Amino acid sequence: MAEKSKKKSVKKSRNLVLPILSMIVALGASYYAYYKLNAPQAKPQVDFNAYWGPYPMDQKPDVSIRPFSVEFSDVMINELRNLLLHRRPFAPPLEDSGFTYGFNSNFLTRVLDYWQNKYNFADREKFFNKYNHYVTTIQGLDIHYVHIKPNVAEDVEIVPLLLLHGWPGSFREFYELIPELAPRPEHNFALELIIPSLPGFGFSKAPVRQGMGPLEVAVVMKNLMDRIGHQKYYVQGGDFGHNIGSIMATMFTDNVLGFHTNMPILLSHPMGTIYMLLGTIFPSYIVEPEIQDRIYPLSKQISFILEESGYLHIQATKPDTVGIALTDSPAGLAAYILEKFSTWTNAENKKAADGNLLSNFMLTHLLDNIMVYWTSNSITTSMRLYAEAFNKKRLGNKFDMIPTDVPTWGIKFKHELITQPDIVLKLKYKNYLHTTVVDAGGHFAAFESPKILGQDILQAILTFREFWGVSKSNPQQPQPNPEKATSVHEFYVKDIYGRNIKLDKYKGYVLLIVNVASQCGLTNKNYEQLNELYEKYSKARDFRILAFPCNQFNGQEPGNSNDIVKFINERDVKFDVFEKIEVNGENAHPLWKYLKRTQSGTLGDFIKWNFSKFIIDKNGRPVERFGPNVDPIDLEPSLAKYW
Incomplete structure (x- = not known):
């Protein structure tokens, strides 16, 4: 009996060996896979002096900072009005289609009539020039920027903030935000705002050869800040401004003191994808409750991205083809850009005949942004940034997998194109300090919600300063005696x-x-x-x-x-x-x-x-x-x- 029992025990032990070994192998494979998927990438090499201008290269380039004014010339205005007047008739929209087939041609007629007859070019030119504009030549390109210096007492610290726009936006997006970032008496600092046009956008010259992607633009922006005289500064951006700002926070950690983004996303981190998929099964472990309905069901978000990313595929492959059409037609340019301001503000807007554009924006302000592209003839060169960003070489840099210690702050508007949980963002941003969740608003935050965005930026900078050991506000004095106070x-x-x-x-x-x-x-x-x-x-x-x-x-x-x-x-x-x-x-x-x-x-x-x-x-x-x-x-x- 003892021998029989011993044999059973040995057999049972042998039966346990395989499951235990399998478990060990599975755990080892899981750890290896996690390490490989989450392994930090090395920073790519960059050329801070790469030349993007036309040849022959000037051996003694002008490095001065020169005043600039936005000009709406009579020749340009007359040509534009003539093109608007003699436009061909549009195909009528399908009944009750709203913006579901694209920009509604009935409403477009209203927009173009307003542009032709009621848009006050002289007044808008003055509006554009209410702030100081400059250009300076960097790496062979004239780079335009708006510069706002605060007028404050000597004991108030001046803090530089670089504001970066995206596509199809421009520096014009920030005009309503500027007053919200004005000096406040309760702060012991004041913001100095630098608002550039990205290379190839607006009044910044475009590169004449291939290869200027977001990394190269980030280098130009760093060199711009160096030229102005700022070695330490904060960066804010959304859309491409997020992409470029994130690269700056990754590559130039000695310069960027803090990064604020109104589009906090990682597009190419494999662990981020795994987290998002796990969230479909265990959402409470992955996603904050207040944003859960913005992400799941995941099929709804994927369907929306597929529907709305057609422009990206075109601009990432054949930007010059569509650019020719938009350069030749102000009607086409307005429809192409304003359709994004409708749908990217809220996907439900496409059900409305006017795309709810006038519910969220002033038509004059929208046309200001169109005028930046039309006056500078920059729609084609702006779209080329997609071709330079979404190709095998650029995606191979895997910037989302290069961690950064720069303190980072995100604000998530309800109708942003993509929303991700903080657990994903912290894969890259090791000092991701805070997320502000807003139950309204969309992609164009500076244009649509300047007050909310401005308050959030100021709070982020206060927190960044505290992170670096700088007092976040004037020290509080002892309270008066309530029994003796008189006011x-x-x-x-x-x-x-x-x-x-x-x-x-x-x-x-x-x-x-x-x-x-x-x-x-x-x-x-x-x-x-x-x-x-x-x-x-x-x-x-x-x-x-x-x-x-x-x-x-x-x-x-x-x-x-x-x-x-x-x-x-x-x-x-x-x-x-x-x-x-x-x-x-x-x-x-x-x-x-x-x-x-x-x-x-x-x-x-x-x-x-x-x-x-x-x-x-x-x-x-x-x-x-x-x-x-x-x-x-x-x-x-x-x-x-x-x-």
């Missing part, structure tokens, strides 16, 4: 982005200070009416609203700062929102202790519920208090007493 202007608060604000910035304004919550039964009405009050009186009557989130009333403001930012962005909140605080108890913010002391409430000084309201006069003195049951719009007569 709200004496207090310090933190805004929703964590920046220290002294309330004396509101001197001369009538204020409405209110504690808010995002999940209260009073939320919808109060936020709507607070926005209404702000829009009605902020400019006309020097009026400001200061909103302080508070979670002390039945836990109705449970989120963190990022959650609150997302909430206020979704509601397009215009007024100022501050960091979440307590308004009652020992830990109540000193400002609110002061408010309660100077304006006592019914049945006690304490705050009773969300949306209690204090009116502050222009001298910073609390003058009236209202309970949560008083609607903001009903405060108009009381506010009028203090204008």
